[in-house]
Amino acid sequence: MTGRLVAVNLGGVTEAEWAGDPSGRSGIDKRPTAGRVAIRFAGVLGDFIGERAHHGGPDQAVYAYAEEDAGWWATELDRAVRPGAFGENLTTYAVDVTGAVVGERWAVGxxxxxxxxxxxxxxxxxxxxxxxxxxxxxxxRAAPGAYLRVLREGEVGAGDPVEVVDRPAHGVTVGEVFRATTLEPALLPRLLDVPELPEPLRAKVRRRLDTAGR
Structure with a gap:
């Protein structure tokens, strides 16, 4: 399966009352950038991350959101939604981001x-x-976009193919994880069968299930 990158987006420093970081700074306002951009294990080179307690780190090094889902929001809110408006580093086209299986691998650039x-x-x-x-x-809406870890550093740019090169057999998708942890807790036991799920989230799932007396 192959889609493509619509845009690669970088965030500068935004100071605002709504910023979650105690310093009042946020990197959510990301804008498309021209040329090739370096992807490192720690994240996208040149991208500012404000609230590091909840953003960034190896398991959240890169954030992807689908242009098709952005289009839904543009209609829903009757406003233009540009690439980067969701705080995403990678805006994709023809990539099933919500249906991506946790642990599936994308070759990008x-x-x-x-x-x-x-x-x-x-x-x-x-x-x-x-x-x-x-x-x-x-x-x-439950179309949350996907965080990605970096297995091989490289460079990416708008127009690059996004190729799914491997997909785990467990079949648990980004959308299912989101629904399980928000509106459909009955799905939580499924998440324990996903070894690629970040350990902090697995631990949170175990605690919730223990509290519920599974």
Whole structure:
């Protein structure tokens, strides 16, 4: 399966009252950049990350969102939604991001990326968009985009193919993980069968299941 990159987006420093970081700074306002961009194990070179307690790190090094899902929001909110508006590094086309299996690998440019988990919406996101109930609406829509870890550093650029080169047999998708951890807790036991899921999230799932007396 092969899609392509519509844009590679980098965030500068935005200072705002809605920024989640105690310093009042956020990197959510990402904009398309021209040319090739370096992807490192720690993230996208030149991309500012504000609230590092919840963003960034090896399991959230890169964030991808589908142009098709952005188009849905443009219609829903009756407003233009440009690449990077979701705080994503990679805007994709013809890539089933919500249906991506956790642990599947994408060859993009000279980099190799692995899908790890969905993005969880936050109040910073709602503040940036100026839509107070965005977190609730984003959760109900359940098209969260995907975080990726970097297995091979490289360079990427707009127009590069996005090729799914490996897909685990367990079949648990980004969308299923998102629904399990938000609106459909009955799905939580499925997540324990996903070795590629980041350990902090697996631990959270175990705690919730233990509390529920599974």
């Amino acid at each position: 000279s980099a190799l990326l692995e899908v790890t988990k969905p993005r969880t919406p936050c109040t910073t996101f709602a503040g940036f968009w100026g839509v107070p109930d965005l977190v609730k609406r984003f959760t109900v």
